[in-house]
Amino acid sequence: MTLTTSGPSSSSAPVAEEDGRRVRRRRHSRYLLAPFVFTVGTAVLFGLFFLWPGVLGLSYSLTDFRGWGDLEFVGLANYLELFQDSEFYQSLGRTFVYAVFSVPVGYVLALAMAVALTSKGARGKTPAxxxxxMPWLVSPIIAGVIWRWMFGESFGFVNYIIQLLGGEAVPWASNADLSLFVAVLASAWGGAAFNMLLFIAAISNVPQSYYEAAELDGANGWERFWYITLPSIAPTSVLVILLSSLGSMKEFAMIQALNGGGPGTQNRLVVQYIYETGFERSLVGYAAAASMVLLVILMVIAIIQLRISKRNNAW
Structure with missing residues (x-):
């Protein structure tokens, strides 16, 4: 006699398998949907806040737009006039001088803070x-006001200390070079914190075995820093220099609050020139042409630095 039984296992197996397929399909569709949504969102934001303003600025640079009225196409007339404008060259040259000094100062300051906070013998790292x-959290306008108060000629805290010690007041605001020197210090003070975090992350990823081997070979602290730390954080250094260079070339708020481009227009940077041309003189088309030239300069700087980085990595 043969007995045949049918239990829950035989009937539920196809159902469980079908449920598993549905769950996998839902997960697969969700994994496909999330990247699509993020990609589309990023593309929309990029087009709205970067691509469209760029296209609008380029179109304005080919017109005589003054902020109101109809647009009249003038072709390359704004660019031809810009290349003959001595004020534009003066502002652009002063911007390069500012970047040449502010980028190394900010780099050294950020790297020094990062090395101090990652050293083994350092104490109080968290409060430090x-x-x-904290300076990176301060608005650039507020930072400019703070440094303007510190280095004011007749009311500044620094001159007060100098005079208290028997010295004479220093013309921080009326001397163009000293005024630019203060701007460089203020820029390094405000931007070093973010670069410090990048350096801390890079230094923390350097294998400790390198330092231990160098220490066994008799290398001192400076030699370990020069031959191990610096080469190991070279990609981060390139990134910091690139970001600092682009930021210095676009500096506006801090300089505007600190000295307004003064004394006179001797320290007027190129973005201040664009601002004054477009909003104070209402030459929007002409200012847009200057912005396009600045964009090309920034792209050239970025390409040069990236190529230098790739060449060094190839070596």
Missing amino acids: RIIFF
């Missing part, structure tokens, strides 16, 4: 990180 990072 908070103190070092």
Whole structure:
């Protein structure tokens, strides 16, 4: 006699398999949908806040737009006039001088803070990180006001200390070079904290075995820093220099609050020139042409630095 039984296992197996397929299909569709949504969102934001303003600025640069009225196409007339404008060259040259000094100062300051906070014998690292990072949280306009108060000629705290010690007041605001020197210090003070974090992350990823081997070979602290730390953080250094260079070339708010481009227009940077041309003189088309030239300069700087980085990595 043969007995045949049918239990829940035989009937539920196809159902469980079908449910598993549905779950996998839902997960697969969700994994496909999320990247699509993020990609589309990023593309929309990029087009709305970067691509469209760029196209609008390029179109304005080919017109005589003054902020109101109809547009009249003038072709390359704004660019031809811009290349003959001595004020534009003066502002652009002063911007390069500012970048040449502010980028190395900010780099050294950020790297020094990062090395100090990652050293084994350092104490109070957490409070030091908070103190070092606070300047980056301050608005550039507020930072400019603070440094303007510190280095004011007749009311500045620094001149007050100098006179208290028997010295004479220094013309921080009326001397163009000294005024630019203060701007460089203020820029390094405000931007070093973010670069410090990048350096801390890079230094923390350097294998400790390198330092231990160098220490066994008799290398001192400076030699370990020069031959191990610096080469190991070279990609981060390139990134910091690139970002600092682009930021210095676009500096506006801090300089505007600190000295307004003064004394006179001797320290007027190129973005200040664009601002004054477009909003104070209402030459929007002409200012847009200057912005396009600045965009090309920034792209050239970025390409040169990236190529230098690739060449060094190839070596």
